[in-house]
Amino acid sequence: MAIIGQPRSFHKRFKFLVKIDDIGHAGFQKCSELSVEVANVQYFEGGSLIPNKSPGRLTFTDVTLEQGATKDHQLFDWIQDVVHMSSGLGLPDALYKRNSDIVRQDRDGTTLRRRSPSRAWPVKFVAGEWDNESDENVIEAVTLTYDHFELVPQSTTSPQSATTI
Template sequence: MPTREDPLVSFKFGLEIEGKLTGFFTQVSGIGSESEVIQHKVVNSETGETIMQQIPGRLTWTPVTLKRGVTSSMDIWEWRQQVVEGKIGEARTNCSIVAYAQDNTEIARWNFENAWPSKVVGPEMDAGSTNYMIEDVTIVHEGVERVS
């Protein structure tokens, strides 16, 4: 009989760049890939019937967006600055998003190839607010694999 496994519940997400944990994030979205769908018309040689086949075309990797509370760490901004200065060769790096359980054990990991930050957005600020300041980073990459 198959073992029942409940869905994973994650309490925090870490970003590792070249194996070094750069910080924790409260939200992560966009992990995935998509194939363009190409319709191909085929004629059945026996019946003469026209059939539309759908075949995979160009593969694209979706950008990943992470959100976190602003801290004194400048790591994301420094990484983005490499791109701003045209140092894309230095900015491209392998990284991982790691999901952690409540007891801080790793429960899932996605590895990204040749990733770099395409966008960083600072916090919205309101003197009358009691909310935490949140910053966003969007990372583009050339491949993702879920390894655990």
């Protein structure tokens, strides 16, 4: 007699929900850090031994998102748009740079934190290793670069209260 079990559902394990313009949303298991670094510009005025310091250029780290492979291919299509743009077709920014929200959720689905990278676009897509002898799922990863990001407070999601970096 066959044993009928429940199909696996990984949706309850998603901890990050990523919403991207023109793509919709996708659940991810892992999300790397979003960070910004301000360069320290030093100059010595009039032969002074003590430098005058001021903030310089901002550097944003790329963010990497990982999920189990699905039938959805919208993220791969997005990187294809970037490939076509870089191959000389000259697509305008609006066709490949998109605003996004990375929402960290609790187990019950409540929003813990929200980060909003602006004008993001994929720089790397990894389809994952296929191993027929393994019980592991294929993990896809996409790395996004962005112009800047906002930290949206928990209490409200209005754009007026967001902190832009």
